[in-house]
Amino acid sequence: MTTARTVALLGSTGSIGTQALKIIGEHPDRFRVVALSAQGSDVDALARQAVAHRVEVVAVARQDAGDAVREALGAQADSATPATRVLVGPDAATEVAQMGADVVLNGITGSIGLRPTIAALRAGSTLALANKESLIVGGDLVTQVAGPGQIVPVDSEHSAIAQCLRAxxxxxxxxxxxxxxxxxxxxxxxxxxxxxxxxxxxxxxxxxxxxxxxxxxxxxxxxxxxxxxxxxxxxxxxxxxxxxxxxxxxxxxxxxxxxxxxxxxMGPPRMLVPIALGLSWPDRLSAVDEPCDxxxxxxxxxxxxxxxxxxxxxxxxxAGRAAGTRPAVYNAANEACVEAFHAGRISFPAIVDTVAEVLQRHGSGNSAQTSAVDQVDDIEQVLSADTWAREAARSVMMEATTR
Known part of the structure; x- marks a missing residue:
């Protein structure tokens, strides 16, 4: 009999998280959810998930969401529901990641997933990685911590490659x-x-x-x-x-x-199989999705x-070939530009044009970040480059509007 794997799920109320919980619910003999984390924008959904899966720990990033989560848990729990510990604050997801669950599924969006990624790897958990940004911005920091086979990709493209490499x-x-x-x-x-x-x-x-x-x-x-x-x-x-x-x-x-x-x-353009493999790797679960017809x-x-x-x-x-903090700058500058595009401040082509300009400034000798390009030694260095890139992108966009 296969022992159920314990799972800590980061970003549980997002698309990856909700699909993962669906898969877990359909295979109760294979998995046991021990912790959930979310930003805290939908506390009712988070509480429903925690009660349904009898979760021991719930974490929310938003400082103002803690009391609301506790109230929602109290309203939805019954006498048979075990007590749930609530963690609150920007480091809450990292605390969950380092609990030592068999599998940590990181479904957080953005570079804020970097600390939980490293925490999960250091704790010895298998990391089912849907948060591509943490590997992109962390680069060598992440791969140096990871053991052989410890990271299982959840992006559909990288899951596909991992499957093909078995050949x-x-x-x-x-x-x-x-x-x-x-x-x-x-x-x-x-x-x-x-x-x-x-x-x-x-x-x-x-x-x-x-x-x-x-x-x-x-x-x-x-x-x-x-x-x-x-x-x-x-x-x-x-x-x-x-x-x-x-x-x-x-x-x-x-x-x-x-x-x-x-x-x-190949298979339908859905995420069910990559998520399932992230949880069960290297084994396959039964009847996760419909095959090609x-x-x-x-x-x-x-x-x-x-x-x-x-x-x-x-x-x-x-940016990747330049390595160091360049990938972090690429990612962060883009996120700032996407925000500006949706606010109507820049055109669609200006998103990537601005990222290119920020990367050029990053390595031109005119940036305080230039010395960080070739070598990354710690998380703070990466996050500093992330902050610089967002500010530089806003500066480039502001200059463009005044020309």
């Missing part, structure tokens, strides 16, 4: 191929992208996601981040990581081997990436 030895790999939907503006040229509105950028053809991730998919910044993530996860050089546009998103990514064979992982005729397209219209991927490669 051969590391020395047999020629290149990794990440697939991209192309977003809602696939096929448009750069001039046409100047007319894009925020509401249009949020109309992803296949997924319903949050504002930042959906916009990143439209600019292809998300794919640039995934290139950096693939480099750190699989130890493959940037020259051996390619991107191809595949609008149907039925093939999630591929691995090409040195003998000319290509192994692809080969009885129906279908056509799948593959189109080269247009680097002129969508320069975000190439820019990410350059």
């Amino acid at each position: 051969g030895a590391p020395e047999e790999v020629r290149r990794l191929v990440l697939t991209a939907s192309g977003g809602p503006f696939r096929g448009r040229n750069r001039a046409q992208l100047h007319q894009v509105t925020p509401s249009e950028a949020l109309r992803h053809p296949n997924f319903a996601m949050g504002k930042v991730i959906t916009t990143n998919s439209a600019t292809l910044v998300n794919k640039g981040l995934e290139v950096i993530e693939a480099h750190y996860l699989f130890g493959v050089g940037y020259e051996s990581i390619d991107v191809v546009v595949h609008p149907q998103q039925q093939i999630h990514s591929m691995v090409e081997f040195r003998d000319g064979s290509t192994v692809a992982q 080969w009885s129906q005729a279908s056509s799948w397209d593959f189109v080269p990436l247009d680097d002129d219209a969508f320069p975000a991927v190439q820019l990410a490669r350059e």
Whole structure:
């Protein structure tokens, strides 16, 4: 009989978190949720999750949400519900991550997931990583802490690559191929992208996601981040990581081997299988999602990436090769620009243009951050670069409006 794995779930009320709890609920003999963490914007949902899964610890990042969570837990619990400890504050998720659960699923969005990622790894937990930003901005800091096989990717593309890599030895790999939907503006040229509105950028053809991730998919910044993530996860050089546009998103990514064979992982454009594998790796659960229906005729397209219209991927490669704090600057500057775009302060192409300008200033000798480019020694250095990049992006955007 398989012993149930204990699970700590970070970002439990988000898309990844709610899907993970659904999977866990369907496999009660395989998993036991011991802790949940969330930002604290939906305390009722968090309390329902905690009561339904009889969770021992609940954490909320928002300082003002603690009492509301306790009240919601009290209102929804019954006499059979065990007492739940509530942690409050910006370090609450890190406290949960370092509890030593068998699996820590980090579904937090943004670079704030870095501390919990490192805490989970240091505690010896298997890290099911949906928070790509923590690996991107943390880079070597994260990989130096992680043991062999300790990080299991939950991004659909990286989960696909991890599955495909089972087909051969590391020395047999020629290149990794990440697939991209192309977003809602696939096929448009750069001039046409100047007319894009925020509401249009949020109309992803296949997924319903949050504002930042959906916009990143439209600019292809998300794919640039995934290139950096693939480099750190699989130890493959940037020259051996390619991107191809595949609008149907039925093939999630591929691995090409040195003998000319290509192994692809395919399935519906949903996150259920990657999340399930993050929880159960290296084993597979039963009946997680529906497989491809080969009885129906279908056509799948593959189109080269247009680097002129969508320069975000190439820019990410350059930041990744420079290493140090450059990937953190790329990520943070982009988040500031996405916010400005949705506030109507900059155009759609200006998102990546501004990120490029911030990266140039970062390494030009005119930035206090320049000395940090080549070597990263601790988390504070990364977070300092993150703060600098956001301020620099705002400065670049302000200068552009005054010209």
